[in-house]
Amino acid sequence: METMNCNKVTKRYGANAVIKDFDLTLEKGKIYGLIGRNGAGKTTLLSMMSAQNPASEGSVTLDGENIWENADALRHICFAREISPSANQNSLANMRVRDYLKTASWFYPAWDKELAEKLVKKFELDGKKRLGKLSKGMLSAVTIIVALASKADFTFLDEPVAGLDVVMREYFYRVLLEEYTNSGRTFVISTHIIEEAADVFEEVIIIKEGALLLKENTTELLERAYRVSGLIEVVDEAVKGLKCYHEEKSGRAKSVTVLLGEGERLPEGYDVSIQPLTLQNVFVALCGMEE
Amino acid sequence: MEKSMKKQSVSRTVRFWGGYVEKIFLMVLVIGAVYVLFLPVLINEDMKGTELFLLRASYAVMMEGIIIFVLPFSYPTYNLPLALSFGSGRREAVAGMQLSNLLAVGQNLLIVGIVELAAGKMAAVSGREFFAYAGTGFAAAAGILLAIAAIGQFGAALILKFGAKGTAIYIIVFALAVFAGALTVGFSVGTGQIDDAEILSMLLDAHVLQMIKRIVGVLLTVDVAAYIVGYLVLKRTVMRYEVRM
Numbered sequence: 001m002e003t004m005n006c007n008k009v010t011k012r013y014g015a016n017a018v019i020k021d022f023d024l025t026l027e028k029g030k031i032y033g034l035i036g037r038n039g040a041g042k043t044t045l046l047s048m049m050s051a052q053n054p055a056s057e058g059s060v061t062l063d064g065e066n067i068w069e070n071a072d073a074l075r076h077i078c079f080a081r082e083i084s085p086s087a088n089q090n091s092l093a094n095m096r097v098r099d100y101l102k103t104a105s106w107f108y109p110a111w112d113k114e115l116a117e118k119l120v121k122k123f124e125l126d127g128k129k130r131l132g133k134l135s136k137g138m139l140s141a142v143t144i145i146v147a148l149a150s151k152a153d154f155t156f157l158d159e160p161v162a163g164l165d166v167v168m169r170e171y172f173y174r175v176l177l178e179e180y181t182n183s184g185r186t187f188v189i190s191t192h193i194i195e196e197a198a199d200v201f202e203e204v205i206i207i208k209e210g211a212l213l214l215k216e217n218t219t220e221l222l223e224r225a226y227r228v229s230g231l232i233e234v235v236d237e238a239v240k241g242l243k244c245y246h247e248e249k250s251g252r253a254k255s256v257t258v259l260l261g262e263g264e265r266l267p268e269g270y271d272v273s274i275q276p277l278t279l280q281n282v283f284v285a286l287c288g289m290e291e
Numbered sequence: 292m293e294k295s296m297k298k299q300s301v302s303r304t305v306r307f308w309g310g311y312v313e314k315i316f317l318m319v320l321v322i323g324a325v326y327v328l329f330l331p332v333l334i335n336e337d338m339k340g341t342e343l344f345l346l347r348a349s350y351a352v353m354m355e356g357i358i359i360f361v362l363p364f365s366y367p368t369y370n371l372p373l374a375l376s377f378g379s380g381r382r383e384a385v386a387g388m389q390l391s392n393l394l395a396v397g398q399n400l401l402i403v404g405i406v407e408l409a410a411g412k413m414a415a416v417s418g419r420e421f422f423a424y425a426g427t428g429f430a431a432a433a434g435i436l437l438a439i440a441a442i443g444q445f446g447a448a449l450i451l452k453f454g455a456k457g458t459a460i461y462i463i464v465f466a467l468a469v470f471a472g473a474l475t476v477g478f479s480v481g482t483g484q485i486d487d488a489e490i491l492s493m494l495l496d497a498h499v500l501q502m503i504k505r506i507v508g509v510l511l512t513v514d515v516a517a518y519i520v521g522y523l524v525l526k527r528t529v530m531r532y533e534v535r536m
Contacts, residue, residue: 052375052534071296074378081376081534091369106303107377152378 001076001153002028002063004049004186009058011044011210018044019210022058026154026188031180033201033218033279034190037287041210042190043081046156049188050079062154075109078152080143082159085131093132097125097142101149110151119145122171136163144172148179156188161196169193173200198279208287218279224264225282229255230272238267246285257285300383307374308387311365312394315358323354344413348406352432355402359395359439360465362388363447364458367532371451375534385526388447392440396433403432427500430507437514442468444521448528 004026011019019041026032036042047053049060051067051074060067067073085093095103097120105111120127123141131139140163147157161169177200180187188205191197198204204221206214214221228239232254242264244256257277260266266274277285327347366388374384407428442465449457 047534050378051380054531069380069382071300071380071383074380075296075299077378079376079378091365092373103307103373104377106306107374107379109299146377 004067004077004154005061006045006049007059007061009045009048009055009060011041011048011053012056017056017210019048019055022210022212024205024212024215026186028153028186029180029184030186030202031176031200032186032188033194033197033204034188034207035192035194035204035279035283036190036207038192040207040287042207043158044210045207046079046158046188046190047081049154050074050077050156052079052081076153077156078108078147078150078154079156080147080150080158080160082162083131083139083143085139093130095131096127097129097131097134098127100131100142101127101145104146104150108150108152112149112151116145116149119148119175122175123168137165137168138163140164141168148175151183152185154186154188156190158190159192160189161191161193169196173197176200194280194283195278201279204279206283206286213286221282222277222279224260225277225285226258226260226266227255227275227277227281228258228267228272229253229275230270234270235272238270238272242267246288257281300380303379304383304387304390307379308370308390309394311370312358312362312391315361316355316395316398319354319358320351323351326354327351345406345410348402348410352399352402352406355395355399356436356439359392359399359436359443360446362391362395363443363450363461366447367451367454371529371532372534375532381529381532382526385522385529388525388529389522392443396436396440399436400429400433403429427503427507430504430511434507434510434514437511437518438468439465441514441517441521444518444525448521448525451525451528451532 006022006024009019009022009024010017022045034042034046044053048055049067051060051069054068062070062073062076065073067077083092085095101116101120105113105116119141123138123145125134125138125141125145129138131142134142140160143157144160147155147160161172164172173196176187176189179185189197189201198218201218204214204216204218205212228235230238231252232249235254235256239256239258242258243261244258246257248255258266259282327350370387371384374387375381379387442461446457446461446465449461451457453460
């Protein structure tokens with residue numbers, strides 16, 4: 001399985017389009033970071049890319065084959081959702097961790113039982129415990145185990161580290177990289193804890209209000225993103241003609257985020273401060289609230 | 292490759308959907324066994340032999356029949372979102388639901404059949420008399436169970452589409468159907484129309500037997516038709532269902 005494509009995918013709930021004309025290509029053997037603000041459409045997008053929910057328009061294909069109701073394609077995809085066994089989902093809440101994982105093993109043809117058992121121990125999960133009795137962090141651990149042990153070629157994780165303590169988060173990134181190195185699987189990880197995961201993402205996909213804002217190699221993106229600050233007039237002059245985001249003013253000073261385009265260079269000879277940005281800074285600049 | 296995929300799909304459907312029904316079936320069987328054991332104490336009547344056996348058996352069958360009614364409640368809260376989130380197709384999930392119904396109805400009929408045979412032995416009825424009596428009882432049980440399964444298909448679609456409102460509608464419709472059935476039986480018993488000896492003599496009358504066969508035949512046809520329509524409605528609903536876990 002080499003590539004997955006979203007072709008003009010749209011998802012509507014009534015008149016409201018949550019995902020709009022989304023085109024995306026995922027290549028084999030990469031870790032993608034999917035970032036966006038709350039309600040941007042990340043989970044909706046992943047649910048359509050795994051055929052868990054139908055698209056209103058457009059299609060998702062795996063090596064050119066539509067994945068909808070396509071058993072051959074679906075066996076290569078795993079979307080490990082955040083589990084939230086609420087009071088209305090008694091049966092799920094009453095399910096024991098070991099039964100949940102056993103059920104998962106029936107559905108994923110390449111299920112790695114040994115890896116699942118190893119991760120249960122590492123995450124200090126009690127197999128006899130019911131899902132409804134688990135903390136948010138432990139539920140995240142169960143989700144991670146399903147994702148990794150599924151051995152699916154295209155694996156999507158929705159907020160995998162939400163609720164995990166820092167030690168477990170570190171362990172998750174380590175085991176994810178190990179699995180990625182050994183198997184060459186493709187991972188898409190949606191997260192709000194951007195800075196921590198930035199080093200893991202080979203490419204970053206930024207989604208804003210249901211539309212694809214940017215998909216780029218993380219290193220290349222950071223190499224062309226800068227914060228330019230100084231006196232208002234000087235900064236305005238220095239960044240003239242460049243694509244600027246997230247302007248912040250403080251008295252006579254201001255700062256802007258600059259994303260250099262192809263062939264563009266940083267301003268020289270101006271009395272301004274130029275600082276490189278982190279992925280989180282770039283994300284805030286692109287998707288944050290304007291002053 | 293395709294054959295092995297099909298085998299895999301059948302295997303997980305049987306394990307997931309079939310296993311779930313079996314778990315509930317065994318659970319109800321244990322509860323039912325305890326309940327029917329204390330039935331004479333509960334109803335406070337002095338019953339013996341075949342009469343007590345049949346009463347116990349009919350309660351056991353009724354309790355197991357409840358499974359067919361409750362199955363649709365688990366679809367939106369457990370089976371369907373779980374199966375879809377683990378990569379099952381929707382058609383496969385609908386097939387799983389049909390397997391659940393098949394197992395629930397089939398096992399229930401198996402119990403009915405065993406009860407009929409045992410009752411026949413206990414009452415020392417055999418031959419034509421037994422087939423007239425037990426056969427009609429079996430066909431009637433099949434009709435009732437299939438009717439519950441058909442209502443269940445619509446119920447599952449209602450619950451999946453409308454959530455709590457759908458659940459309420461399903462319960463009301465089902466309660467009305469049970470009430471109508473109970474009213475008919477109760478009225479017949481009350482007016483003395485149902486009496487074991489009378490029924491047996493009626494059943495042994497070729498004309499009456501023919502008429503009953505026709506009625507049961509029509510009822511079963513209506514059940515099957517309702518079940519097929521229910522299946523199509525459920526399939527359509529499942530194909531549009533949105534997973535939210």
